[in-house]
Amino acid sequence: MSSTLPYAAERLAAVTAVQLAARATRQVQPTQATTLLKTDTSPVTVADYAAQTLVSQHLALSFPDIPLVAEEDAQDLGSSASENLRHQVLQCVNSVLAAPITNDQMLKAIDRGGHAGGPTGKYWVLDPVDGTKGFLRGQQYAICLALVEEGQVKLGILGCPRLPLQGVEEGPTTGSLVAAVQGQGAYQYPLNDEEAEGKQIHCAKPASTADAAFCEGVEAAHSSHDTHAAIAREARVTRAPARLDSQCKYAVVARGDADIYLRIPTRPGYVEKIWDHAAGALIVQEAGGKVCDVDGLPLDFSRGRRLEGNRGIIATASTIHSPILQATQSVLAKI
Numbered sequence: 231m232s233s234t235l236p237y238a239a240e241r242l243a244a245v246t247a248v249q250l251a252a253r254a255t256r257q258v259q260p261t262q263a264t265t266l267l268k269t270d271t272s273p274v275t276v277a278d279y280a281a282q283t284l285v286s287q288h289l290a291l292s293f294p295d296i297p298l299v300a301e302e303d304a305q306d307l308g309s310s311a312s313e314n315l316r317h318q319v320l321q322c323v324n325s326v327l328a329a330p331i332t333n334d335q336m337l338k339a340i341d342r343g344g345h346a347g348g349p350t351g352k353y354w355v356l357d358p359v360d361g362t363k364g365f366l367r368g369q370q371y372a373i374c375l376a377l378v379e380e381g382q383v384k385l386g387i388l389g390c391p392r393l394p395l396q397g398v399e400e401g402p403t404t405g406s407l408v409a410a411v412q413g414q415g416a417y418q419y420p421l422n423d424e425e426a427e428g429k430q431i432h433c434a435k436p437a438s439t440a441d442a443a444f445c446e447g448v449e450a451a452h453s454s455h456d457t458h459a460a461i462a463r464e465a466r467v468t469r470a471p472a473r474l475d476s477q478c479k480y481a482v483v484a485r486g487d488a489d490i491y492l493r494i495p496t497r498p499g500y501v502e503k504i505w506d507h508a509a510g511a512l513i514v515q516e517a518g519g520k521v522c523d524v525d526g527l528p529l530d531f532s533r534g535r536r537l538e539g540n541r542g543i544i545a546t547a548s549t550i551h552s553p554i555l556q557a558t559q560s561v562l563a564k565i
């Protein structure tokens with residue numbers, strides 16, 4: 231891609247950062263990954279901290295003045311009880327760096343991620359290991375990085391180490407990297423193959439919802455499988471859903487391996503985090519798809535670290551967007 235295109239320098243730095251982080255996470259054995267439970271009881275592992283360190287550090291080299299909104303902070307890692315974990319994270323980080331960093335540099339890099347987000351300026355948005363539960367099960371996860379400017383997502387990268395270049399099935403793979411810049415389309419590459427020619431990807435164009443394939447998260451606590459099934463019945467979707475962790479769901483919709491990603495909240499009160507959606511939503515839109523919340527509103531990334539103005543997520547091929555939104559609203563009206 232020509233270096234004169236808008237956001238070319240940011241894209242290059244972001245892709246390299248994600249590749250570096252993906253290489254580090256691949257060295258962590260999921261079943262033996264040292265894991266902490268955060269205050270919200272969600273898990274965080276050596277891979278999450280290593281990936282956040284590497285992405286934050288790499289971005290700061292080229293763009294020291296662009297702040298970072300990222301999922302993790304170094305508070306738990308800094309405590310004396312976490313010395314063993316801290317040591318493992320530093321080892322993992324330094325195993326992929328030509329010039330090793332120190333413990334203090336690692337903690338500082340992680341804590342660069344505390345930016346508040348919001349409607350003005352430029353900031354990076356990072357989920358270092360999205361789908362941590364999938365990572366721990368040996369299933370899908372993704373390193374997700376976006377650039378937001380004046381509240382709009384301009385750039386999105388998904389590094390998906392366990393996602394084959396085609397299809398939604400698990401299997402031995404070198405992984406996929408999917409990238410989009412606003413107005414420039416969405417592209418896919420083999421993960422970690424810098425030389426490879428990118429392939430432009432597009433959402434499928436199913437003629438009707440009856441031909442459509444939908445996907446959803448694995449964890450029933452993160453979105454309501456029952457409500458998704460009711461929406462599928464209402465919209466006459468006949469195929470069983472594929473279940474995948476992480477923003478790999480956006481990637482498979484963007485390349486036409488699925489047509490619908492539903493994420494309907496299981497309980498009132500959960501507000502989605504911007505790092506769980508920024509990169510993926512742009513990628514689906516740049517592949518020709520549509521993304522909105524259950525009220526049909528565009529996702530508003532300008533409201534801070536969470537999507538304060540939205541409820542749930544619907545990402546679909548554009549040909550079936552309206553019937554899926556209608557079916558969602560009709561089902562939710564009856565609950």
Ligand SMILES: Nc1ncnc2c1ncn2[C@@H]1O[C@H](COP(=O)(O)OS(=O)(=O)O)[C@@H](OP(=O)(O)O)[C@H]1O
Nearest residue numbers: 359360361362363447448449451452474475476500
């Ligand atoms: N209650 C609830 N509702 C909705 N979302 C929640 C909820 N709790 C957590 N999270 C966030 O879900 C992120 C993982 O999403 P997934 O799509 O991978 O979920 S699933 O496991 O496949 O169902 C996960 O991201 P990671 O922590 O990066 O894995 C969380 O940010």
Ligand SMILES: [Mg+2]
Nearest residue numbers: 357360361506
């Ligand atoms: Mg996440």
